Amino acid sequence: MAKDIDISSSEAKFLIDSLKQGFRFDSRGFEEFRDVGIEFGKDFGDVTVTVGRTKVHCRISCSIAQPYEDRPFEGLFYISTESSPMAGPQFENGNNTGEDEVLCSRIIEKAVRRSGALDVEGLCIVAGSKCWAVRADVHFLNCDGGFIDVSCIAVMCGLLHFRKPDVTVAGEQITVHSLDEREPVPLGVLHIPICVTFSFFNPEDAEENIKGDLNNEICLIDATLKEELLRDGTLTVTLNKNREVVQVSKAGGLPMDALMLMDCCHKAYKITETLTDQITSELKRDADSRNQFAAMLSSENARVS
Amino acid sequence: MLSAQVGVLDQVDGSCKLQCGETSVICSVTGPVEPKARQELPSQLALEIVVRPCRGVPSTREKMLEDQIRGVVTPILARYMYPRQLAQICCQVLESGEPEEQYSGKELSACINAVFLALVDAGIGLLASVSCVCLAITGDNEQIQINPSQANLIKSTSTHVLALQLGAGAKKVENVLLLESYGAFDEESMLQVLHSGEMACMETALELRKVIEHKIREDFIWR
Amino acid sequence: MSVFIAPGDDFHLESRDNVILGPGAYCDPRSQAFTPVNAGFEVITESKKGICAHVEYNSKRYVPAVGDLVVGLITGSFSDSYRVSLASFSTPVTLSYMAFPNASKKNRPTLKVGDLVYARVCKADKELEAEIECVDSTTGKDDGFGHLEHGTLVQASLAFCRELTFNAEYPLLSLLAKHAQFEVAIGINGRIWIKSEEIRHTLAFSRSLLECQDHPVSEHKHIISKHFKNVLNASS
Numbered sequence: 001m002a003k004d005i006d007i008s009s010s011e012a013k014f015l016i017d018s019l020k021q022g023f024r025f026d027s028r029g030f031e032e033f034r035d036v037g038i039e040f041g042k043d044f045g046d047v048t049v050t051v052g053r054t055k056v057h058c059r060i061s062c063s064i065a066q067p068y069e070d071r072p073f074e075g076l077f078y079i080s081t082e083s084s085p086m087a088g089p090q091f092e093n094g095n096n097t098g099e100d101e102v103l104c105s106r107i108i109e110k111a112v113r114r115s116g117a118l119d120v121e122g123l124c125i126v127a128g129s130k131c132w133a134v135r136a137d138v139h140f141l142n143c144d145g146g147f148i149d150v151s152c153i154a155v156m157c158g159l160l161h162f163r164k165p166d167v168t169v170a171g172e173q174i175t176v177h178s179l180d181e182r183e184p185v186p187l188g189v190l191h192i193p194i195c196v197t198f199s200f201f202n203p204e205d206a207e208e209n210i211k212g213d214l215n216n217e218i219c220l221i222d223a224t225l226k227e228e229l230l231r232d233g234t235l236t237v238t239l240n241k242n243r244e245v246v247q248v249s250k251a252g253g254l255p256m257d258a259l260m261l262m263d264c265c266h267k268a269y270k271i272t273e274t275l276t277d278q279i280t281s282e283l284k285r286d287a288d289s290r291n292q293f294a295a296m297l298s299s300e301n302a303r304v305s
Numbered sequence: 306m307l308s309a310q311v312g313v314l315d316q317v318d319g320s321c322k323l324q325c326g327e328t329s330v331i332c333s334v335t336g337p338v339e340p341k342a343r344q345e346l347p348s349q350l351a352l353e354i355v356v357r358p359c360r361g362v363p364s365t366r367e368k369m370l371e372d373q374i375r376g377v378v379t380p381i382l383a384r385y386m387y388p389r390q391l392a393q394i395c396c397q398v399l400e401s402g403e404p405e406e407q408y409s410g411k412e413l414s415a416c417i418n419a420v421f422l423a424l425v426d427a428g429i430g431l432l433a434s435v436s437c438v439c440l441a442i443t444g445d446n447e448q449i450q451i452n453p454s455q456a457n458l459i460k461s462t463s464t465h466v467l468a469l470q471l472g473a474g475a476k477k478v479e480n481v482l483l484l485e486s487y488g489a490f491d492e493e494s495m496l497q498v499l500h501s502g503e504m505a506c507m508e509t510a511l512e513l514r515k516v517i518e519h520k521i522r523e524d525f526i527w528r
Numbered sequence: 529m530s531v532f533i534a535p536g537d538d539f540h541l542e543s544r545d546n547v548i549l550g551p552g553a554y555c556d557p558r559s560q561a562f563t564p565v566n567a568g569f570e571v572i573t574e575s576k577k578g579i580c581a582h583v584e585y586n587s588k589r590y591v592p593a594v595g596d597l598v599v600g601l602i603t604g605s606f607s608d609s610y611r612v613s614l615a616s617f618s619t620p621v622t623l624s625y626m627a628f629p630n631a632s633k634k635n636r637p638t639l640k641v642g643d644l645v646y647a648r649v650c651k652a653d654k655e656l657e658a659e660i661e662c663v664d665s666t667t668g669k670d671d672g673f674g675h676l677e678h679g680t681l682v683q684a685s686l687a688f689c690r691e692l693t694f695n696a697e698y699p700l701l702s703l704l705a706k707h708a709q710f711e712v713a714i715g716i717n718g719r720i721w722i723k724s725e726e727i728r729h730t731l732a733f734s735r736s737l738l739e740c741q742d743h744p745v746s747e748h749k750h751i752i753s754k755h756f757k758n759v760l761n762a763s764s
Binding site: 319475 | 566685
């Protein structure tokens, strides 16, 4: 970040004081995720996700490329998370070397790409010479905290929504069929990782940050921008609906108990479950609206069971 | 054809989401803020313009768009009101609506209109109003399409982008701020383009004015 | 009052001589022609000195002007002055150590980085760094300026802050006062500092202020009682 948002010590004190009394500024509970809005565009793989006032747009695209020599059976998959001053003047254009930006892109990379959420072997067209290169461009539009969580949802929705053109292979010759010629094919998504970020606040004085044997820290889920600016520690857990822990990231900050970590994972699992269900139902709704004639063309009859 | 909302982002001072046919862009403006030392201009407002493509990394095409937007915005900004200050203008293309490798006219015209609305929303001083349209000449009978669809754009023999400076309640044309043309065309069709472009710009300007008027009423809703 | 005007339009004036221009209008130094530069409502008033024209518009970014009452945040201190921010990312302004009541070379003010101050803009040339003061320079008294302790800040739009400050008949503050006691400092720079005895009251006040700026005045009463009910129920 180039310059930071100014925040006064009065606001910091007020935030801690209200948390001590059990209040969050937006009247949410401590363990409540903000409402998630998922909006699909006209094209496949175009999705805008809003969580509270945070807004992220993700666009999936694909092209034909040559696979890496050491991995001839795998396609390519990139995620680009470049910030611009649109999300807020604290972000600099084209400069992603800030701690927060690097952390954000690494965690998304780990959660989505390295966890094998996308079946890259399914992107292979001709082993060793041709494969699909899938690209996810994440655009941060508005920043009100929780970029990691929101981007992860956006990328996953994009991948699930995207359709790549169908190809026919005849020897070395490949034909790409345009979208109106043949029904495009969805990507192979193996699981849906969901990131949940916890923010920790130390209600005592700064000494507690170092010793940390009291363990009475306040833990919030899905912090807003102001809460993010004032927090003393953060933890991001990525889970999927199969109860698999994809990754855990805790880069410094307040020390924390192992039991607390377990507890956080359990809390995160509940959120993962509801979010996964929401993503699948939104996708289904979008698919239905695109395919109004399906019922007419279907040969399925109503059966009496 | 054209629909726009202002004030859609809250971390920046002004913003606008604009949809024009198949093209959709979102634009943010922050300013006047403190510039970095290398951006500072001693007597006027410095501009930082960023255009980000819908897919892939920004390339020379986006640099070119940035430069064209700068050319349109600079003469209408009341730059001398803000010496040693900076305005950041950032455009994100959400839907391109044209084959990106060959065309940029639809994105450019949408960006210019969006930047104008976002600047108004940010309250940065402007000396005049702007409006911009994209035109394409198609077929043997040289039909002029205003804000062409993607299919018409591909069929076209030449494409043009026209931005006009307007005054007096968006009823008087004061200046031509930009005229970008690609393809093969002759002098007569150029004049034709200018003529129908002018009318289309006036219409667009009225649309933009409605958006601004709506914003002002919303702004003072607590009255 | 509510004549809509956009940049590049003409002011609706009978004569163009002897006009005093206010915010939102710009006079070209060479041609002496003037136009509105912001979109808003045109306001034309007649005074003894001449006709005044300005545009009433809303924005989020504050540009300092002499006489404005502002809430600033101390971001640094030098040998003879503080650096104060009036809005995040804007050019900082200076607050001299001598601009406090009873100031002398030996008597240094005790503000720290991160503290909030209520002050008045005393110098605002657009080419130079603006200056603010925490003292009424005509009387030398503190006049309510100075350090704002505890409480919290609310960000509001500039036009809303102006209305709260200048329109004594605007009912919002008195509506709020019906629910609990509070102290408030409204900065024209879009920052409202608010403080009350109890955290939950402060919370309800700040939530109400934020929400009221997006709703017509008739709904304010309802919004405020909703927020107060909300905090009182939660704690019981």
